[in-house]
Amino acid sequence: MSPSLFFHLVLVEAKKLMSYRVDFWITMVVALVVNLVILWALWEAIFAESGKELIGGWDLNGILAYGVMVFLTGRIVRGGDLQMTVATDIYDGALSRYLLYPRHYPFIKYAQQVGNILPDLFQSLMMGLVAIPLLGISTTADVTPMSLLMAIPSILVAHLLFFLMSLTPQYIAFWADNVWSLSVMLRFVTMLLGGAMLPLTLFPESIQVGLHWLPFSYLFEFPTLVALGKIDLITWFEGICYCLLWSLLIGLLSIPVWRRGDLRYTGVGI
Amino acid sequence: MIKVQDLRKIFKVHRKKPGFAASVKSLIRRDWIDKVAVTGSTFEVNEGEIVGLIGANGAGKTTLVKMLSGIIHPTSGKAEVLGHVPWKREDAFRRQIALIMGQKAQLWWDLPGADCFELLREIYQIPPEQYRKTLDKLTEMLQIGEEMNIQLRRLSLGERMKMELIAALLHSPRVVYLDEPTIGLDITTQRAVRDFLLDYRQKNAPAMILTSHYMEDIERLCERIIIIREGEIVYDGSLDRVMREYAPYKQLRLNVHRDSANPLDAASLEMMGKVVECDPGSLCLRVDRDKVPEVAAELLRKYSVIDLSIEDPEIGDTIERIMAGKANEAL
Structure with a gap:
């Protein structure tokens, strides 16, 4: 796919989302307020109840910073929560028009997903400007310009990995028309095991070891830890490489699934 | 192509x-x-x-x-x-x-x-x-x-x-x-x-x-x-x-003077084609395509004609019959 087509698709998708102004602003304000209130109330209570200064290597301000940062980066990684579009395209026959274009369908979809993160990126930046100054000083997290700079490629590769991880399960729509439940399950699993709900250091040791060999942690926890200055340069580079390797493996896995599924596609109706 | x-x-x-x-x-x-x-x-x-x-x-x-x-x-x-x-x-x-x-x-x-x-x-x-x-x-x-x-x-x-x-x-x-x-x-x-x-x-x-x-x-x-x-x-x-294949006929529509000495009579007209409608003043007759000139001339000669028209059957009707698998049934 040519870069100009890629950027064109990205811009078209972003324009499409931003054409709904009310939705755009409501999503941003409501999501931010609700998350900040839940985060603060929950961790304040947990720290007060436990009487500890540190939990899982985090102090209260540190874990609040993690919560805010994982929320902001997670929105970009998930790309506007549109992980059902492929299944919907198969289900309602909208896939047909993409099959007519002289371009690969997954590439078009990926460009659209990147387009989806532009409004999220803008919203996350604005929300960050409001939320980060509210955070207190932490001894366990240190956001610096360098850490934020390193977070950018981490978020981009995490976005690619998230896209590919949600692509293959959606191809199951070729066999089972409705894959909504599968998608919800996948979302829950990726959020939980990826560290979007709480840092993985709070998990039991054995689970942490298992998660180390799986791709989930690179989705949400890794870019967040990078942004919070908790990852050194070498670990960061290794993390980016692992993330790309997982993307490649999962991308390759999606090819035979697509080929088998494509044979069953009906384009809806006879 | x-x-x-x-x-x-x-x-x-x-x-x-x-x-x-x-x-x-x-x-x-x-x-x-x-x-x-x-x-x-x-x-x-x-x-x-x-x-x-x-x-x-x-x-x-x-x-x-x-x-x-x-x-x-x-x-x-x-x-x-x-x-x-x-x-x-x-x-x-x-x-x-x-x-x-x-x-x-x-x-x-x-x-x-x-x-x-x-x-x-x-x-x-x-x-x-x-x-x-x-x-x-x-x-x-x-x-x-x-x-x-x-x-x-x-x-x-x-x-x-x-x-x-x-x-x-x-x-x-x-x-x-x-x-x-x-x-x-x-x-x-x-x-x-x-x-x-x-x-x-x-x-x-x-x-x-x-x-x-x-x-x-x-x-x-x-x-x-x-x-x-x-x-x-x-x-x-x-x-x-x-x-030509599935509708090998045309429809002749005829209006005649009602007070004519020779009124339209369905029984005698059956010899020329299939009578679709017939009353003393008007007639609709389905005739094989190759017999149309001959039948039209005969009608003009025999009756006091006010108006005569020759129509192709509706193409839609013909195709509908083919689609329904009734193309070869009697029309």
């Missing part, structure tokens, strides 16, 4: 009896049946030809078009479009075809036409100059102006269909599939679309396959038709031939 040989498509369809118990049962075990959509189709379409694909709902027209445009794979058989196997979806093939589906919007609803066309220019890699020229020509032919900058979902059905036509033809395809392009449009827009398609054909000579339930589309646009019944091609030939 299009060669189809013994093309078949069988869908596996889940069958479920009505009722709650059947719904519960289907969660555990499902019954599947084979639904034959297209069975052994063989035909060819040449450059500049518009072929009408006619059939009742579910006859397999759209399935055939989907296979020829590469959207779905056939169960068996061969097809070649511009030297390519459609369902292999080679880029060189997809750059040269277009599919317009009257029942399904293919553009981006939330964007104005101008943005959609720009995106298509990128997708098809149309050189800017050629894009500008083609777009200007198409918008002029379809008389689309200010609508170009309005979100598609805010346009009327007719305006949206015009946008779909522009989108489909921007890359100057050599093969165009039109699946019910005038469905739901008002008469004026239908006419505009037909005129546009004829004009486009004259200037660009693409091969076109058109499916439509409107006989006017078929009569205006197609010299040749293919009739499909339950997935099987039952007729492939010119519109003229279908009339």
Whole structure:
């Protein structure tokens, strides 16, 4: 796919989302307020109840910073929560028009997903400007310009990995028309095991070891830890490489699934 | 340009009896049946030809078009479009075809036409100059102006269909599939679309396959038709031939002076043809095509005629009979 087509698709998708102004602003304000209130109330209570200064290597301000940062980066990684579009395209026959274009369908979809993160990126930046100054000083997290700079490629590769991880399960729509439940399950699993709900250091040791060999942690926890200055340069580079390797493996896995599924596609109706 | 040989498509369809118990049962075990959509189709379409694909709902027209445009794979058989196997979806093939589906919007609803066309220019890699020229020509032919900058979902059905036509033809395809392009449009827009398609054909000579339930589309646009019944091609030939073969008669309508000494009498007229209607002042008689001059002369000679007209039967009625498998039944 040519870069100009890629950027064109990205811009078209972003324009499409931003054409709904009310939705755009409501999503941003409501999501931010609700998350900040839940985060603060929950961790304040947990720290007060436990009487500890540190939990899982985090102090209260540190874990609040993690919560805010994982929320902001997670929105970009998930790309506007549109992980059902492929299944919907198969289900309602909208896939047909993409099959007519002289371009690969997954590439078009990926460009659209990147387009989806532009409004999220803008919203996350604005929300960050409001939320980060509210955070207190932490001894366990240190956001610096360098850490934020390193977070950018981490978020981009995490976005690619998230896209590919949600692509293959959606191809199951070729066999089972409705894959909504599968998608919800996948979302829950990726959020939980990826560290979007709480840092993985709070998990039991054995689970942490298992998660180390799986791709989930690179989705949400890794870019967040990078942004919070908790990852050194070498670990960061290794993390980016692992993330790309997982993307490649999962991308390759999606090819035979697509080929088998494509044979069953009906384009809806006879 | 299009060669189809013994093309078949069988869908596996889940069958479920009505009722709650059947719904519960289907969660555990499902019954599947084979639904034959297209069975052994063989035909060819040449450059500049518009072929009408006619059939009742579910006859397999759209399935055939989907296979020829590469959207779905056939169960068996061969097809070649511009030297390519459609369902292999080679880029060189997809750059040269277009599919317009009257029942399904293919553009981006939330964007104005101008943005959609720009995106298509990128997708098809149309050189800017050629894009500008083609777009200007198409918008002029379809008389689309200010609508170009309005979100598609805010346009009327007719305006949206015009946008779909522009989108489909921007890359100057050599093969165009039109699946019910005038469905739901008002008469004026239908006419505009037909005129546009004829004009486009004259200037660009693409091969076109058109499916439509409107006989006017078929009569205006197609010299040749293919009739499909339950997935099987039952007729492939010119519109003229279908009339000669399946409606080998004409209707003579006659008005005579009621006070004439020689009134119309159904019994004596049966010798000339089949009496459809007869009263003392008027007559409708169905006569074999080759006997029309002779019968008309006889009627003029025998009766005090006020008015005589000779009509072809409605083409739609004839095709409907073929589609229903009643073509050979007595008329």
